[in-house]
Amino acid sequence: MQLAVQVEKSAPPTHRAVCEAAAMAVVRLLTDPRSTEPEGPWHERVRRWESGRIRKVARRGRGIRWREAQELPGVTVDHDGARVRAFVPGPVDRVPPPLAKMQVAGLELEREEPKPPPEPPYAALALNPEVTMSTGKSAAQCGHAAQLLLRRGRAQDVAAWVAAGAPVHLTAGLPWRECVRRAVVSVRDAGFTEVPPGTTTAVAWLETGRPPEPHRPLWRRLWPWR
Structure with a gap:
């Protein structure tokens, strides 16, 4: 999946x-009827x-290059001064011109x-503070985390989140250990760019406004049958 960020001088x-907008764009594309309906074009x-x-x-991209890319199938999110478009996935060796x-890169x-979080429900994302990543890499990792949360989160909470427009909040100030404790999903990078393979880059969970459940280890929440 290609993600394009509009960056005007x-x-x-x-x-x-940008990280929040990228995550929202990914979720909105994946929940778009053109993606979800069996007869949908995507x-x-x-x-x-x-x-x-x-x-x-x-x-x-900016200027004419950004405008040309808008003609390709995808979903654009405008969020807090950022504009990110997620495009329908395709082969990495056949990227549209x-x-x-x-x-x-770069x-x-x-x-x-940091800014205050939105009203629940929203997805809380946290990037690993021990890993150095560019904004572009971070945006991709936030997209991964939001996608995994969409697929693995509790169905009723995910439905409420998507119905609210899939808002996202990039957390700051919480210790990484606490973020991992709260997390429902964890992103382990394949290592194609910037970080070694297997690096944990991001975690995510849904804030619903309800009191938190008793803590269970992350692996038990992802694989409850074990």
Whole structure:
């Protein structure tokens, strides 16, 4: 899955806003009727992609290149000054020309102070503070975390989250150990770029507004039959 971030020289978005917008764009594409309906035009491509590695590549563009990319099938999210488009997945060796013209490496944006979370329900995402990643890499990892949460979260909580527009909050200030304790899903990177294979890059959980359940280890929440 290709992700494109609009980065205009006059008003670049922030790191946090891009990460959140990328996660929201991924979820909205995956829950779009064009993806979910068996007769939908995106259904088979999304199904095939999700049956293997859910690799994501973040690119940046502006001006005419950004506008040309909007003609390709996908979903754009405008969020807190950031604009990110998630595109229908395809083969990595056949990237459409409008996307191939966009730069992949080197997307690094200002890391602003955290903002308060939205009203529940929302997805809380946390990036591993012990791992150095660019904004582009971080956005892809947030997309992974949101996707895994969509597929593995409790059905009723996921449904409420999606119905609310799939809001996302990139947490800050919580100790990493506490984030891992709360997490429902964990992202382990394949190691194609920036980090070694197997690196835990991000975790995620749903904030529902209800009192938290008694703690269970992450592996028990992912595989309750064990």
